[in-house]
Amino acid sequence: MYVSMRWLARHVDLTDITPEQLANDLTLSTAEVEGVERFAPQLHDVVVGHVTTRVPHPDAEKLSICTVDVGEDEALTIVCGAPNVAVGQKVAVATVGTNLPGDFKIKKSKIRGVPSFGMICSVRELDLGEEHDGIWVLPEDATTGAPVAVALGIDDWIIEIDNKSLTHRPDLWGHRGVAREVAAIFERELLPLNTSLPETGSEAPYPVTIETAGCSRYVGLPIDGVKPGPSPDWLRWMLLAVGQRPIDLLVDLSNFVMMDLGQPNHVFDRNRLESLGAGRGVVVRNARSDETIETLDACERKLREADLLICAGDTPVALAGIMGGDGSKVAPETDSLLLECATFEATTVRRTSTHVGLRTDSSARFEKTLDPNLALEATGHFARLLAEIHPEVRFPAKPTDEGSWTDPASVIPLRTARVRTALGKALSDDEIRNILERLGFGVSDNANDPAGSVDLFQIQIPSFRATKDVTIEQDLIEEIGRIYRYGNIEEQALHFDIIPPPRDERRMLVRQLQDRLAGGARFNENLSYTFIEDGLLEMMGELDLPYVSVINPVNQSESKIRRSVAASLLLRLEGNRRNRGDVRLFEIGKAYEPENGNERGEPKERHLLGLAWAGTKPGKKAGFSENRLMGMQSIINDLLHSRGCGSPEWSSEGTAPAWAHPGKCLFVRLEGAEGPVAVLAELEPGLAPKLGLTGDLTSEVAIGEICLDALLAARRNGGGYRPLPKFPGIKVDIAVAVTEATTAAELITLIEQAGKKQVNHVELFDLYRGDSIGAGKKSLAFHVLLQSETKTLTDKDEAKFLKRFERLASEAGFELRMG
Amino acid sequence: MDPEATLDAARERISACEDTEALKDLERELIGKKGLVAAMLAEIPKLAPEDRKAHGQKANALKQSIVVAIANRAAAFSSSQLETARRADDFDATLPAPLADRGSLHPITQVTRELEDLFLSMGYEILDGPEVELDHYNFEALNITKDHPARDSQDTFYCDEIGTLVLRTHTSPVQIRAMEDRTPPFRVIAPGRVFRQETTDASHDHTFYQMEGLVVGKDISVAHLIGAMKTLLRGIFGRDLDVRLRPGHFPFVEPGFELDARCPFCDSGCSVCKKTTWIELLPCGLVHPNVLRAGGVDPEEWSGFAFGLGLSRLVMLRHNIDDVRHLLDGDVRFLEQF
Structure with a gap:
């Protein structure tokens, strides 16, 4: 909202207050000021000139050569093209060197051979309007040589207040309300404003019927004898200063009253109302379903029953509180008017304004919950101003004042001790009283306080503050704090008992996982959107699963909330693979399952760690473990070990997620945890091309997901200290050729059996397939560490072990490949 | 055999040795098991008993002298080898090392951890809350009534037509959950992800990060709030920044403030502070009694303050990031910079 200082000065003395100081103090005490700008700075650059001679240009029919006195020793010669320039006029002169709007610099020039030392300006050249019929002729009493702004008395500064910081302050949507704040802040007097109604005639009041709860007060004042025409200069300049284009007296005055007191109002043509409403007067009612109205911006608005209409009889003439309709236009020849100042319910206006997509200066004010008292004050204000401008206007009847409004003014008890405690500042009762009174609150001691408390005030809340903002004791504390200035309160340290916060297992786990993944495992932590794209779900065939989804997504295809975090990473692979041979991403986030919600309607929340590792496929000579699946398996083993869940058992038993290769998918289950703690798989081969991982981007991809909730529930079984071996061990290598169907686990079990508890460690170091062992077979080679807790093992122990293993292997039908 | 002459001869030969091998051979010849000195000692039994001692002493003295001479010669060799080893003619100090893949923590994680650690050190508890x-x-428990403009769907993602479930628009709901689960006094923070239904551009995203703070205790005041916020800013920026508290309206606090900090990036106005030298950082205030009541806390007995901090914005300020969308874009070229 724009606030003009000159306008403000109609309500409060601003002597010695600079625009910067005003802006700063309003920001610190009232609302955020977004900018301070001089009104029409160009009017300070141009000066008042007095045209003393005018002769036609010898070589150009439309030009004239003028002598213009600009208050200097020598008058200027200026060539002017305007037809209306005349001797004796006072005009706006841009002298040589002046910069005009549009970065137009005035230079000394020669026009058709005649030197010209400046320019006589039009309204348009000064960016004050569209008129360009000729030069701007100033009033005759303008002081020659003075800057135009000073000569016209329109030197003004405009303060722009952030509308968002005024949403709770209906009283600040007009200059008088801002002036009241300024008066309180600077301890000055708010000048009185007479808003009583001028004398009215004795005709019957205009009929008004309110048929809806959405209008609590409707004041209608008939006005006769208005001559349409432009507004007086003072009014036009005021409106221009706050960015409002002057139109004609009635529109301008309506806007002025709105921006002065904050009360929107409307002027109807009474003749028009009569003809449209067949003499039934004004009816305020709810719209009928699918009823329409054409608003003044020539848009047809389709309405709902919740929307409010001002009607002439039954014919809609205005969308209440928002904009007039076609039927509200005032005919040029009319002199019979009805002024409307009403109070409409805030939420109704806001909803209608949102629904029809039309926000106006009027609706913005009604949305804030206006004081119904203002309706009558604004009526009086309008009438008085109009009568001042046009003494011949008549008010044939008393205003109609309908509605079931109640005065919002109230009384709130205030404990001054509470003020001191809440602000942390020892303000005296007198200081508190003084601040509240400056703001227009009534302060009285409560003699009848049953508790006999001496520090209790009864605060009378004036109606303009009582509709919304000030309803409880804390609201008053805010009033005191902001006027006292929060900057005057010294900081204090908190005092609490020293008790450590409870141990936070999940946060510790999250940090541990993040550190290991970003550290040794060299993964990049990613954060993706919670929304998962329909396109991806369709690729995975998971579009029909239950999802929490939003009904008003930003993108239609991104309405569903993810059930898996790993899935979020899939769409990040292609782009990153374009830039990197090897892409490792992890993400810790939340996922939701609506089908497992609770009785309050909250979906089940899961905390998941997603892992994705993609890169070029390993070469032919790569070792058996040089692939992303086994790489990620090692990483997950490390993560689980760090959590104290060492040596996890991996199994292929489980339901593979949609992104998983159906055969190459592994699960970890841990005691105490419900469901798998981790799932790991190669990417489902069918998904790779859909994800764009083809051609140069063809990748080997491993995807994993760890459920943090399950991991937290899992029993910590392993890790910790084992005594160091006392006796040296023996390393034995074993290689066995087996059919593809035989698992490594079977062989390891066999090794452990053969070792008779002397097997300390088994490590697979080679996996070979090839012609030398035949098709359908594979050879596995292990390092086995034999160790005893009671003696140093010898060659004999090794021989015994090998013999036992040979026997067990041949019983099982395996082929040993020794030496 | 004259030991003097023998020693002179031996020294001459030792000096003449040109490499370690020759020296080893000579050492064997002179003082080895079958060497010169050994031969001298072997003569002892043949000598008269009174001469034996002196002969033995001479032989040992000779051996010691030879050992020293050999050691000196050997040291000369090894110093020249060390000299060779210390040469670096073939070393190029500008050879670029191969790039190591590096893992990284998301900048949001990094700033969140910093703040968590700061608040943990002051005994705050860190809470999590649901995003759905x-x-x-x-809304309701935060004193944002059914009619409040913030409820309008232009800001909120609704999960159903009846409006039971939303994507949280701020971290403030954790305030209520915190109060429900504990008895005062307590102090908590709650970092996390929040959502606003708005079109994305370089400075707006529909998903971003905030951190909520709530302190409930006896006689908590604006003065305490100012102190706590200054401590927070000191933790973030590593130095004291001037702050100013000005009125700000939020339904769940009363009085409510905007806390501005002196722009840490300039002295006289820059693009970050929009030429004002102040940056708006922390909406905060004393907890509204309706909110305390909604959390089951008696506002007559207890009071508190709450604050919110935009973590995404803080990350952008700290790293001078020009497009908020990078944060959730998943581009490794962005992620690995942190």
Whole structure:
């Protein structure tokens, strides 16, 4: 909202207050000021000139050569093209060197051979309007040589207040309300404003019927004898200063009253109302379903029953509180008017304004919950101003004042001790009283306080503050704090008992996982959107699963909330693979399952760690473990070990997620945890091309997901200290050729059996397939560490072990490949 | 055999040795098991008993002298080898090392951890809250009534037509959950992800990060709030910044403030502070009694303050990031910079 200082000065003395100081103090005490700008700075650059001679240009029919006195020793010669320039006029002169709007610099020039030392300006050249019929002729009493702004008395500064910081302050949507704040802040007097109604005639009041709860007060004042025409200069300049284009007296005055007191109002043509409403007067009612109205911006608005209409009889003439309709236009020849100042319910206006997509200066004010008292004050204000401008206007009847409004003014008890405690500042009762009174609150001691408390005030809340903002004791504390200035309160340290916060297992786990993944495992932590794209779900065939989804997504295809975090990473692979041979991403986030919600309607929340590792496929000579699946398996083993869940058992038993290769998918289950703690798989081969991982981007991809909730529930079984071996061990290598169907686990079990508890460690170091062992077979080679807790093992122990293993292997039908 | 002459001869030969091998051979010849000195000692039994001692002493003295001479010669060799080893003619100090893949923590994680650690050190508890939130916690219990403009769908993602479930629009619902689960006094923070239904551009995203703070205790005041916020800013920026508290309206606090800090990036106005030298950082205030009541806390007995901090914005300020969308874009070229 724009606030003009000159306008403000109609309500409060601003002597010695600079625009910067005003802006700063309003920001610190009232609302955020977004900018301070001089009104029409160009009017300070141009000066008042007095045209003393005018002769036609010898070589150009439309030009004239003028002598213009600009208050200097020598008058200027200026060539002017305007037809209306005349001797004796006072005009706006841009002298040589002046910069005009549009970065137009005035230079000394020669026009058709005649030197010209400046320019006589039009309204348009000064960016004050569209008129360009000729030069701007100033009033005759303008002081020659003075800057135009000073000569016209329109030197003004405009303060722009952030509308968002005024949403709770209906009283600040007009200059008088801002002036009241300024008066309180600077301890000055708010000048009185007479808003009583001028004398009215004795005709019957205009009929008004309110048929809806959405209008609590409707004041209608008939006005006769208005001559349409432009507004007086003072009014036009005021409106221009706050960015409002002057139109004609009635529109301008309506806007002025709105921006002065904050009360929107409307002027109807009474003749028009009569003809449209067949003499039934004004009816305020709810719209009928699918009823329409054409608003003044020539848009047809389709309405709902919740929307409010001002009607002439039954014919809609205005969308209440928002904009007039076609039927509200005032005919040029009319002199019979009805002024409307009403109070409409805030939420109704806001909803209608949102629904029809039309926000106006009027609706913005009604949305804030206006004081119904203002309706009558604004009526009086309008009438008085109009009568001042046009003494011949008549008010044939008393205003109609309908509605079931109640005065919002109230009384709130205030404990001054509470003020001191809440602000942390020892303000005296007198200081508190003084601040509240400056703001227009009534302060009285409560003699009848049953508790006999001496520090209790009864605060009378004036109606303009009582509709919304000030309803409880804390609201008053805010009033005191902001006027006292929060900057005057010294900081204090908190005092609490020293008790450590409870141990936070999940946060510790999250940090541990993040550190290991970003550290040794060299993964990049990613954060993706919670929304998962329909396109991806369709690729995975998971579009029909239950999802929490939003009904008003930003993108239609991104309405569903993810059930898996790993899935979020899939769409990040292609782009990153374009830039990197090897892409490792992890993400810790939340996922939701609506089908497992609770009785309050909250979906089940899961905390998941997603892992994705993609890169070029390993070469032919790569070792058996040089692939992303086994790489990620090692990483997950490390993560689980760090959590104290060492040596996890991996199994292929489980339901593979949609992104998983159906055969190459592994699960970890841990005691105490419900469901798998981790799932790991190669990417489902069918998904790779859909994800764009083809051609140069063809990748080997491993995807994993760890459920943090399950991991937290899992029993910590392993890790910790084992005594160091006392006796040296023996390393034995074993290689066995087996059919593809035989698992490594079977062989390891066999090794452990053969070792008779002397097997300390088994490590697979080679996996070979090839012609030398035949098709359908594979050879596995292990390092086995034999160790005893009671003696140093010898060659004999090794021989015994090998013999036992040979026997067990041949019983099982395996082929040993020794030496 | 004259030991003097023998020693002179031996020294001459030792000096003449040109490499370690020759020296080893000579050492064997002179003082080895079958060497010169050994031969001298072998003569002892043949000598008269009174001469034996002196002969033995001479032989040992000779051996010691030879050992020293050999050691000196050997040291000369090894110093020249060390000299060779210390040469670096073939070393190029500008050879670029191969790039190591590096893992990284997301900048949001990094700034969140910093703040968590700061608040943990002051005894605050760190809380988590659901991102899919009940309307009750996101609005109703926070004194944002059914008619409040913030409820309009232009800001909120609704999960159903009846408006029970929303994507939380701020971390403030954790205030209520915190109060429900504990008895005062307590102090908590709650970092996390929040959502606003708005079109994305370089400075707006529909998903971003905030951190909520709530302190409930006896006689908590604006003065305490100012102290706590200054401590927070000191933790973030590593130095004291001037702050100013000005009125700000939020339904869940009363009085409510905007806390501005002196722009840490300039002295006289820059693009970050929009030439004002102040940056708006922390909406905060004393907890509204309706909110305390909604959390089951008696506002006559207890009071508190709450604050919110935009973590995404803080990350952008700290790293001078020009497009908020990078944060959730998943581009490794961005992620690995942190």
